[in-house]
Amino acid sequence: MEKRALLYEGKAKQLFETNDPNILRVQYKDALTAFNGEKKERAKGKGRLNNEISSILFHQLSTVGIANHFVKRLSETEQLVKKTSIIPIEVVVRNVAAGSLSRRLGLEEGVPLNTTVVEFYYKDDDLGDPLINEDHIQLLDLVSINQLNEMKEMALQVNDHLTNHFKACDVKLVDFKLEFGFDEEGKLILSDEISPDTCRLWDVHTNEKLDKDVFREGIGQIDQAYETILTRLKGAVVTD
Amino acid sequence: MEKRALLYEGKAKQLFETNDPNILRVQYKDALTAFNGEKKERAKGKGRLNNEISSILFHQLSTVGIANHFVKRLSETEQLVKKTSIIPIEVVVRNVAAGSLSRRLGLEEGVPLNTTVVEFYYKDDDLGDPLINEDHIQLLDLVSINQLNEMKEMALQVNDHLTNHFKACDVKLVDFKLEFGFDEEGKLILSDEISPDTCRLWDVHTNEKLDKDVFREGIGQIDQAYETILTRLKGAVVTD
Numbered sequence: 216m217e218k219r220a221l222l223y224e225g226k227a228k229q230l231f232e233t234n235d236p237n238i239l240r241v242q243y244k245d246a247l248t249a250f251n252g253e254k255k256e257r258a259k260g261k262g263r264l265n266n267e268i269s270s271i272l273f274h275q276l277s278t279v280g281i282a283n284h285f286v287k288r289l290s291e292t293e294q295l296v297k298k299t300s301i302i303p304i305e306v307v308v309r310n311v312a313a314g315s316l317s318r319r320l321g322l323e324e325g326v327p328l329n330t331t332v333v334e335f336y337y338k339d340d341d342l343g344d345p346l347i348n349e350d351h352i353q354l355l356d357l358v359s360i361n362q363l364n365e366m367k368e369m370a371l372q373v374n375d376h377l378t379n380h381f382k383a384c385d386v387k388l389v390d391f392k393l394e395f396g397f398d399e400e401g402k403l404i405l406s407d408e409i410s411p412d413t414c415r416l417w418d419v420h421t422n423e424k425l426d427k428d429v430f431r432e433g434i435g436q437i438d439q440a441y442e443t444i445l446t447r448l449k450g451a452v453v454t455d
Numbered sequence: 456m457e458k459r460a461l462l463y464e465g466k467a468k469q470l471f472e473t474n475d476p477n478i479l480r481v482q483y484k485d486a487l488t489a490f491n492g493e494k495k496e497r498a499k500g501k502g503r504l505n506n507e508i509s510s511i512l513f514h515q516l517s518t519v520g521i522a523n524h525f526v527k528r529l530s531e532t533e534q535l536v537k538k539t540s541i542i543p544i545e546v547v548v549r550n551v552a553a554g555s556l557s558r559r560l561g562l563e564e565g566v567p568l569n570t571t572v573v574e575f576y577y578k579d580d581d582l583g584d585p586l587i588n589e590d591h592i593q594l595l596d597l598v599s600i601n602q603l604n605e606m607k608e609m610a611l612q613v614n615d616h617l618t619n620h621f622k623a624c625d626v627k628l629v630d631f632k633l634e635f636g637f638d639e640e641g642k643l644i645l646s647d648e649i650s651p652d653t654c655r656l657w658d659v660h661t662n663e664k665l666d667k668d669v670f671r672e673g674i675g676q677i678d679q680a681y682e683t684i685l686t687r688l689k690g691a692v693v694t695d
């Protein structure tokens with residue numbers, strides 16, 4: 216698949232057009248950002264690790280029937296995906312209290328949640344990706360209520376699947392962020408990436424952090440943490 | 456109704472027990488606070504004005520069948536209400552962009568909303584009254600989903616009624632905050648107050664602010680603004 220013009224460059228990836236108008240070539244970057252771009256760094260190997268981890272996880276989701284944009288991994292840092300019109304809503308699913316949920320509700324980090332919490336954030340860097348509710352989504356005309364319910368439903372399915380998959384790797388899926396889009400036929404499909412940049416992943420025994428919080432909190436080597444996730448995912452034998 | 460022990464003192468009101476265990480005596484204070492208590496002032500006459508305005512509005516809501524805690528006004532600054540176990544959720548209804556909605560979504564103040572927006576905030580001063588969604592409410596076990604839907608339904612009814620009522624007074628109901636509680640029989644009823652402290656009210660022709668924003672923004676005399684609202688409410692002939 217030929218690499219053509221750069222379509223969009225984000226904080227973690229570049230999207231290139233290809234000779235197929237419905238297919239994009241994604242280049243995963245080594246750049247790391249946090250706190251809405253305020254903290255920045257280059258982490259050698261991160262692009263390769265996230266490209267491979269996201270490829271494994273999207274492939275897994277395909278096998279359990281969750282419609283998504285992943286086509287195939289092309290190289291160490293590149294993959295092909297179906298082009299989607301991205302919905303500017305970040306869907307966050309939470310199993311354990313951490314991050315902004317802990318701050319919002321005054322819950323201690325690490326407390327398991329007896330209700331799986333789904334949150335919607337408006338994907339807008341200038342506004343700081345604010346939490347929004349269904350009325351805000353209607354007001355901004357981002358998606359219909361039916362589409363929103365479908366996104367929530369899919370996000371919970373992804374959560375069920377990934378929770379099991381990571382458990383088999385001795386990893387606790389604390390929370391994660393998903394993005395959805397519509398493909399060329401108008402079908403809602405999971406897009407973007409699933410990686411230690413977009414999930415909180417803790418060692419199930421020690422609660423050691425194996426995700427972007429290592430960078431946010433400056434508590435270790437990001438490449439080692441992500442490498443641990445990749446190694447465990449490759450070693451895991453999962454049955455579902 | 457005898458005045459007994461002080462049960463609770465908030466930022467704007469004192470609640471006293473009475474000889475009837477299900478009835479409280481509310482004393483409206485002249486104190487004004489904003490930004491979660493950071494800005495403070497005493498506004499002579501505010502207690503009297505809010506007591507009278509809230510009494511008029513709750514009485515109106517009673518006549519249209521919206522169950523609420525109001526019993527009767529006792530004196531310039533006092534009223535009797537049914538004691539409720541207050542649900543720690545602030546229900547905000549919005550018709551026009553202003554305040555935190557403008558900031559959250561980047562909407563210019565004064566833009567009419569084509570969808571009535573209902574928001575839930577967790578009533579917790581230490582946490583800064585954060586926006587929450589239905590999953591957070593389940594997680595914190597604040598109310599059931601059915602009760603939440605009932606609150607939302609009642610809030611929209613209050614909005615319909617008050618919007619009309621204020622329109623007849625040449626006042627635009629921009630947004631407002633409600634609190635609900637359960638009475639001694641476990642019935643959900645509207646509680647707290649409805650006043651220029653808890654509503655944004657603009658002159659329908661000039662958009663002049665006639666509410667607590669006058670104090671928040673330091674743009675005029677709070678007592679004059681509130682007096683205008685009271686005078687117009689008293690003068691209005693409303694049919695519904």
Ligand SMILES: Nc1ncnc2c1ncn2[C@@H]1O[C@H](COP(=O)(O)OP(=O)(O)O)[C@@H](O)[C@H]1O
Pocket residue numbers: 223224225226227228229230239284296297298299300301394396406407408
């Ligand atoms: N299948 C897809 N089609 C089109 N855009 C996509 C697809 N998957 C992800 N994107 C978008 O690619 C952009 C670049 O990704 P990234 O660098 O992570 O951006 P951001 O800085 O917004 O996090 C994001 O805006 C993301 O929404």
Ligand SMILES: Nc1ncnc2c1ncn2[C@@H]1O[C@H](COP(=O)(O)OP(=O)(O)O)[C@@H](O)[C@H]1O
Pocket residue numbers: 463464465466467468469470479524536537538539540541634636646647648
């Ligand atoms: N009918 C009621 N029964 C019991 N408590 C009530 C009732 N109506 C209002 N309250 C509570 O009275 C308290 C005092 O009011 P206020 O001074 O406005 O408090 P705050 O500082 O929390 O805004 C608030 O906590 C409010 O929830």
Ligand SMILES: [Mg+2]
Pocket residue numbers: 225226227
């Ligand atoms: Mg991204």
Ligand SMILES: [Mg+2]
Pocket residue numbers: 465466467
């Ligand atoms: Mg109050």
